[in-house]
Amino acid sequence: MMAERAFRFGRARHLVGIAGLPPVAHGAVGVIMLNTGLMHRVGPFRLHVDLTRRLNALGYPTLRFDLSTMGDSGASAEADSREQQIRADVADAMALLGSQAGCTRFVLIGLCRGAQSAHIAACTEPGVAGAIFLDGYIYRTAGFKLRHYLPRLLSPARWRGFFARKLRQVVAPEETSFGSVYPPRGQVRGELAAMLARGLKLYFVYSGGIGEQLNHARQFRECYGHGVAGHPALRMDLLDGTDHTYTLVCDRERLFDHVEGWLRQQFPPPKTAPAG
Amino acid sequence: MTPASEPCQFGRDGTLMGMYHGVAGHAPVGMLLCPPLGQALMRTHRIYRQLATGLAARGICALRFDYRGSGDSAGDSLALDWQHCLADIRSAAAELRVRSGCATVIGFGAQLGGSLALAAAPAVGFTRLILWDPVLDGARHVAELDAWQEELRNDPLHYARPRSAADADGQWLGFPVSPHWRAQLSAWRAEPARIPVLIVDSLPEAMAGGWSPLVEAGAQVATMRPGTHWGDLHRLEHAILAPDLLRLVGEAVEQAA
Numbered sequence: 001m002m003a004e005r006a007f008r009f010g011r012a013r014h015l016v017g018i019a020g021l022p023p024v025a026h027g028a029v030g031v032i033m034l035n036t037g038l039m040h041r042v043g044p045f046r047l048h049v050d051l052t053r054r055l056n057a058l059g060y061p062t063l064r065f066d067l068s069t070m071g072d073s074g075a076s077a078e079a080d081s082r083e084q085q086i087r088a089d090v091a092d093a094m095a096l097l098g099s100q101a102g103c104t105r106f107v108l109i110g111l112c113r114g115a116q117s118a119h120i121a122a123c124t125e126p127g128v129a130g131a132i133f134l135d136g137y138i139y140r141t142a143g144f145k146l147r148h149y150l151p152r153l154l155s156p157a158r159w160r161g162f163f164a165r166k167l168r169q170v171v172a173p174e175e176t177s178f179g180s181v182y183p184p185r186g187q188v189r190g191e192l193a194a195m196l197a198r199g200l201k202l203y204f205v206y207s208g209g210i211g212e213q214l215n216h217a218r219q220f221r222e223c224y225g226h227g228v229a230g231h232p233a234l235r236m237d238l239l240d241g242t243d244h245t246y247t248l249v250c251d252r253e254r255l256f257d258h259v260e261g262w263l264r265q266q267f268p269p270p271k272t273a274p275a276g
Numbered sequence: 277m278t279p280a281s282e283p284c285q286f287g288r289d290g291t292l293m294g295m296y297h298g299v300a301g302h303a304p305v306g307m308l309l310c311p312p313l314g315q316a317l318m319r320t321h322r323i324y325r326q327l328a329t330g331l332a333a334r335g336i337c338a339l340r341f342d343y344r345g346s347g348d349s350a351g352d353s354l355a356l357d358w359q360h361c362l363a364d365i366r367s368a369a370a371e372l373r374v375r376s377g378c379a380t381v382i383g384f385g386a387q388l389g390g391s392l393a394l395a396a397a398p399a400v401g402f403t404r405l406i407l408w409d410p411v412l413d414g415a416r417h418v419a420e421l422d423a424w425q426e427e428l429r430n431d432p433l434h435y436a437r438p439r440s441a442a443d444a445d446g447q448w449l450g451f452p453v454s455p456h457w458r459a460q461l462s463a464w465r466a467e468p469a470r471i472p473v474l475i476v477d478s479l480p481e482a483m484a485g486g487w488s489p490l491v492e493a494g495a496q497v498a499t500m501r502p503g504t505h506w507g508d509l510h511r512l513e514h515a516i517l518a519p520d521l522l523r524l525v526g527e528a529v530e531q532a533a
Binding site for chain 2: 004005006007008013014016018036037038039040041042044045046049050071072074208209211241243245247248249250
């Protein structure tokens with residue numbers, strides 16, 4: 001029998017997800033994957049499927065599911081804000097994995113908007129013990145601007161490109177960007193500090209595909225300061241050369257190795273339950 | 277009121293994942309939505325859900341599912357196999373009939389989902405097919421996918437520096453591809469179906485050879501706009517929008533009924 005099971009669950013039975021349920025000892029840490037952007041729970045190029053199955057093979061119970069109104073999930077009919085919905089959906093997901101695999105502590109994983117959803121839930125949900133933010137919040141710093149603009153100022157080719165772009169914008173204006181709006185940096189820094197103070201373990205992994213937002217590993221410290229960036233329960237890695245959604249198989253393998261390594265270190269996999 | 281869709285598992289050992297969209301009361305007609313493969317599967321998930329929901333609201337039950345080695349179903353992406361896909365369509369059609377009690381099953385599929393629905397039609401007993409931009413010439417599709425993959429590894433919006441051929445080898449737009457699957461797909465040539473076929477054509481440019489050999493055998497073609505850019509490298513994660521699809525499919529099904 002397949003070790004994955006499909007569920008409809010949640011406070012209004014409005015959520016749909018796939019739980020990976022390896023035979024584990026009670027109390028194992030469960031891993032929950034949140035939607036990437038607006039894509040359904042399978043993830044870009046099946047990233048969520050491949051990662052959760054890899055973690056199942058190590059003994060971690062997993063759940064990949066669709067938040068309210070995304071993928072196959074419906075609306076809960078509550079008049080809540082999106083943030084409240086995300087928190088309630090994650091609480092429902094933790095309850096499901098708790099009932100199916102006996103998990104009491106959870107690690108959230110999210111890419112891009114999924115990282116933002118993980119951040120929202122990790123701020124308040126007591127069951128969350130850790131989070132892996134893939135291309136999570138990062139803000140341009142003075143260092144970013146120096147590294148970004150200084151080489152361009154001295155390059156005639158860059159100036160030609162700049163004027164060509166401006167001309168194109170006049171002739172054919174670009175589509176409006178519907179990128180998400182970040183909360184103020186100070187708010188995010190404070191929330192991360194609060195998570196760390198509560199004992200959460202946090203892992204930030206940045207791809208090479210957000211060069212317009214992050215252009216050096218040291219930017220993380222510039223952005224959040226030593227109190228957060230230097231905290232022993234926080235780690236940050238930059239996977240230079242990859243694109244934002246890890247399109248190539250070798251890039252996904254590199255990401256999976258990092259995620260697995262961090263999980264093994266911070267939340268060692270459970271011992272397999274005795275058969276029968 | 278239309279009942280909520282239900283996730284389901286079927287096939288040997290429950291390895292196939294699907295979503296069943298039931299109707300209140302008896303459903304004489306059902307539609308099996310055969311998904312495309314690769315990133316087209318991800319990009320059409322939303323429109324497939326909308327289509328199934330819309331059909332259920334019209335009293336037509338529907339089943340969406342993933343083939344082995346794709347989507348949520350069991351199996352690695354490298355394990356994709358044409359014959360397994362056809363067997364999975366047969367399992368899914370049986371599941372739809374058991375759940376709904378419908379006597380008539382219409383097959384629907386986009387891109388390679390359309391090709392597979394066409395190939396599976398005789399064994400499944402579809403009474404009608406609705407094919408959205410189906411792939412009729414496998415070798416040409418393979419050449420197209422190879423070209424997109426080559427373009428991807430050199431695309432400056434994905435990579436600051438071009439990626440090596442070795443990094444991108446054996447993949448099509450984010451998915452690993454086995455030599456076996458590549459050979460099976462290359463060998464695919466559509467043959468006319470013996471049942472009514474509607475082709476929903478949303479290709480931005482007319483395809484060389486048109487929809488031969490299906491049109492010669494009587495298939496009808498409905499043009500849908502705006503066009504669908506299946507291989508647009510900069511929209512690999514974007515849902516495909518097709519506001520007219522439900523209307524076209526709904527009309528075709530009502531005509532059939």
